[in-house]
Amino acid sequence: MSKISVKGLRKSFGSNEVLKGLDVEITEGEVVCVIGPSGSGKSTFLRCLNKLDELSAGTVIVDGFNLSDKTVDLNEVRQHIGMVFQHFNLFPHMTVLQNIMLAPVELKKQSTADARATALKLLDRVGLADKASARPAQLSGGQKQRVAIARSLAVNPDIMLFDEATSALDPEMVGEVLQVIRDLAAEGMTMVVVTHEMGFAREVADRVIFMADGVIVEEGTPAELFGNPQQERTQDFLSKVL
Amino acid sequence: MRKLNIFRAGKLAVAVTALLALAGGFVGVSAAAASQPQSAVTGETYVIGTDTTFAPFEYRENGELTGIDMDLIRDIAANQGFTVEIKSLGFDAALQALQSNQVDGVIAGMSITDERKLVFDFSEPYFDSGVQMAVAEDNTEIIGYSDLAGETVVAKRGSEGETFANSIKDEYDFTVKALADSATMYDDVKAGNSVAVFDDYPVLAYGINQNNGLKSVTEKEQGSSYGFAVNKGQNPELLAAFNAGLAELKDSGEYQAILDTYLEQPAPAAASGFFGLLGDSLPALMKGLGLTLLATGLSILIALVLGVLFGFFKVSESRVLRGLASGYVSIFRGTPLLVQAFFFYFGLPQLTGQSIDVLTAGVLTLSLNAGAYMTEIVRGGIQSVDPGQTEAGRSLGLGYVTTMRRVVLPQAVKIMTPSFINQFVMTLKDTSLLAVIGFAELTYQGQQIYASNFRTGETLLIVAALYFIVINLLTMLSNKLDKRFNK
Ligand SMILES: Nc1ncnc2c1ncn2[C@@H]1O[C@H](COP(=O)(O)OP(=O)(O)OP(=O)(O)O)[C@@H](O)[C@H]1O
Numbered sequence: 246m247s248k249i250s251v252k253g254l255r256k257s258f259g260s261n262e263v264l265k266g267l268d269v270e271i272t273e274g275e276v277v278c279v280i281g282p283s284g285s286g287k288s289t290f291l292r293c294l295n296k297l298d299e300l301s302a303g304t305v306i307v308d309g310f311n312l313s314d315k316t317v318d319l320n321e322v323r324q325h326i327g328m329v330f331q332h333f334n335l336f337p338h339m340t341v342l343q344n345i346m347l348a349p350v351e352l353k354k355q356s357t358a359d360a361r362a363t364a365l366k367l368l369d370r371v372g373l374a375d376k377a378s379a380r381p382a383q384l385s386g387g388q389k390q391r392v393a394i395a396r397s398l399a400v401n402p403d404i405m406l407f408d409e410a411t412s413a414l415d416p417e418m419v420g421e422v423l424q425v426i427r428d429l430a431a432e433g434m435t436m437v438v439v440t441h442e443m444g445f446a447r448e449v450a451d452r453v454i455f456m457a458d459g460v461i462v463e464e465g466t467p468a469e470l471f472g473n474p475q476q477e478r479t480q481d482f483l484s485k486v487l
Numbered sequence: 488m489r490k491l492n493i494f495r496a497g498k499l500a501v502a503v504t505a506l507l508a509l510a511g512g513f514v515g516v517s518a519a520a521a522s523q524p525q526s527a528v529t530g531e532t533y534v535i536g537t538d539t540t541f542a543p544f545e546y547r548e549n550g551e552l553t554g555i556d557m558d559l560i561r562d563i564a565a566n567q568g569f570t571v572e573i574k575s576l577g578f579d580a581a582l583q584a585l586q587s588n589q590v591d592g593v594i595a596g597m598s599i600t601d602e603r604k605l606v607f608d609f610s611e612p613y614f615d616s617g618v619q620m621a622v623a624e625d626n627t628e629i630i631g632y633s634d635l636a637g638e639t640v641v642a643k644r645g646s647e648g649e650t651f652a653n654s655i656k657d658e659y660d661f662t663v664k665a666l667a668d669s670a671t672m673y674d675d676v677k678a679g680n681s682v683a684v685f686d687d688y689p690v691l692a693y694g695i696n697q698n699n700g701l702k703s704v705t706e707k708e709q710g711s712s713y714g715f716a717v718n719k720g721q722n723p724e725l726l727a728a729f730n731a732g733l734a735e736l737k738d739s740g741e742y743q744a745i746l747d748t749y750l751e752q753p754a755p756a757a758a759s760g761f762f763g764l765l766g767d768s769l770p771a772l773m774k775g776l777g778l779t780l781l782a783t784g785l786s787i788l789i790a791l792v793l794g795v796l797f798g799f800f801k802v803s804e805s806r807v808l809r810g811l812a813s814g815y816v817s818i819f820r821g822t823p824l825l826v827q828a829f830f831f832y833f834g835l836p837q838l839t840g841q842s843i844d845v846l847t848a849g850v851l852t853l854s855l856n857a858g859a860y861m862t863e864i865v866r867g868g869i870q871s872v873d874p875g876q877t878e879a880g881r882s883l884g885l886g887y888v889t890t891m892r893r894v895v896l897p898q899a900v901k902i903m904t905p906s907f908i909n910q911f912v913m914t915l916k917d918t919s920l921l922a923v924i925g926f927a928e929l930t931y932q933g934q935q936i937y938a939s940n941f942r943t944g945e946t947l948l949i950v951a952a953l954y955f956i957v958i959n960l961l962t963m964l965s966n967k968l969d970k971r972f973n974k
Pocket residue numbers: 258261263281282283284285286287288289290
């Protein structure tokens with residue numbers, strides 16, 4: 246069953262067309278990694294999936310919601326899709342626990358007590374049970390990103406989007422964040438992961454998409470794409486990053 | 488004098504006739520009403536505008552308005568059975584207030600001139616004045632008009648003194664500088680910025696009598712007479728009552744007694760020391776400080792509401808709202824506060840026909856002005872929060888309002904607080920500008936005090952010290968609160 250269905254997606258900023266007609270189908274439980282050079286439109290593609298950016302043309306259907314349909318409640322849709330950012334974007338004026346509890350409580354999905362219990366469980370899952378009352382400023386980058394993932398999971402999404410979740414981290418912290426993503430994959434979460442970590446993509450992805458200049462140049466299983474790239478641009482890119 | 492009396496009698500007759508005609512015009516008005524000609528003003532309350540600083544005609548003593556004009560208008564009111572509410576506005580402001588019907592009459596040591604007769608109706612003259620020249624006490628060089636060649640003299644803007652000085656300046660080759668009040672002019676001469684002052688003789692005589700550091704060197708010029716004025720065609724019954732009352736006071740000798748009180752009085756005892764001045768002036772200054780704080784508090788509260796409202800408009804998606812907010816900000820940041828104050832106090836009533844009291848006009852001015860700056864503070868605060876914060880909130884499914892309230896605003900407020908405190912201090916200081924529309928705040932009270940005691944420097948030092956203390960106390964308090972709540 247298709248969880249995410251993208252057809253003819255175009256996106257322009259002014260006269261600059263950044264996405265030039267993307268077609269992607271992602272099925273339930275699939276882990277798709279998106280790779281490609283800087284400026285190729287990877288982040289923009291992700292941001293169109295939860296409509297942080299408006300679509301210029303085409304259709305995006307996520308979890309059954311058509312994002313072009315004006316009657317669709319975006320806030321409802323976004324509760325089905327968690328998003329993790331490169332720069333964490335934790336709320337600095339709240340404790341770790343408050344960061345995670347904010348959405349469930351504000352959205353009246355859970356009582357405060359239940360939200361707290363869930364938040365503590367999530368923290369335990371990302372290995373930060375002892376940081377519940379810390380402020381974001383007191384955490385390392387890797388810890389911040391793990392809190393951000395827990396925060397996204399708190400509204401119980403069906404889909405997770407990761408936009409270079411590890412590229413702002415010191416190398417020794419990359420592993421701990423990737424481990425959390427790996428665990429999610431193992432649990433069957435549908436995920437779109439934009440990443441520079443080719444090893445990771447090769448290991449966890451069911452499918453890898455290579456983007457350049459706003460189009461999908463090539464896609465396939467990790468073995469196909471990394472082992473036997475068909476397009477010259479893919480070969481070029483991989484020869485530089487591998 | 489005889490001629491004057493006949494003239495006055497004629498005017499009285501006109502007034503009585505007018506009253507009878509008025510009474511006759513009302514169906515069912517009893518004959519008793521017509522037989523009591525004073526009933527037109529009896530029990531009425533009239534708002535009378537006056538100057539702030541024109542001793543001995545009007546000035547403040549221990550915070551109370553006093554002087555020849557004040558005694559006269561109050562005694563006439565008592566004599567004729569009406570009540571007056573005195574508004575001490577300043578000369579120019581009082582005339583503007585009269586034209587915009589903010590006040591019913593003006594008594595401000597005002598000369599009766601043909602020009603003024605075009606816009607006002609005058610009473611019988613109640614005082615014969617004349618212009619006199621004075622120089623600094625230690626000046627031995629200037630003893631007549633012919634010594635003024637190449638020099639600068641001062642005169643009060645729009646006054647008889649200015650007219651006279653201008654009429655002879657070409658003949659004697661000097662320059663005339665116009666200032667707004669007597670105390671400032673005398674200080675200007677004592678400071679040597681100008682060599683002589685042309686002022687009305689009673690004012691000058693009173694000042695010299697009060698040891699203001701000047702001396703008169705010429706004889707009084709044959710001058711005009713002072714009259715009480717109402718707006719052209721307005722309040723004829725008030726004018727009639729003034730004339731009637733004046734005649735009665737002259738007959739009873741009360742009039743002469745008033746003049747003697749102010750013009751004949753011997754020089755007062757030597758000035759008290761600085762602490763004497765402090766003790767004498769503090770009650771009035773504290774009253775002014777109270778009004779300063781009241782106006783500041785009200786204005787800041789309203790400005791905060793305006794600032795938050797328009798600040799949100801500025802960051803909203805709607806072009807209309809953004810345009811509205813930008814228009815508001817550019818109007819109030821793009822014009823001087825003083826012009827805004829004049830507009831709200833004098834201009835608006837003329838446009839709307841609705842008079843406005845000075846506190847309302849002052850608070851309106853300050854809050855709209857500060858609101859414009861607050862709008863920019865709020866906009867800046869919201870926009871300085873990392874956009875990633877909003878994106879994180881929205882991506883969690885939180886709506887715009889919730890994201891603002893729980894995520895952006897708590898961070899923005901922290902960023903904005905120092906600017907808020909700064910704006911608060913600015914607005915407090917800006918209240919001093921409202922002195923020009925006669926709002927009796929701290930600066931105004933200070934002006935009142937040195938206008939009658941001529942101790943400008945010391946008085947202003949006290950005023951400045953009061954501002955300094957209050958502002959620094961409030962800033963310290965604000966910073967403490969900021970630290971406690973915005974950790
Ligand atoms: N808000 C925006 N306004 C205008 N142009 C934008 C905006 N966001 C992105 N762009 C442009 O769109 C293009 C694609 O940007 P995008 O961030 O999607 O690339 P990316 O593949 O994620 O790159 P990177 O690997 O550096 O993150 C770039 O040329 C960028 O300048």
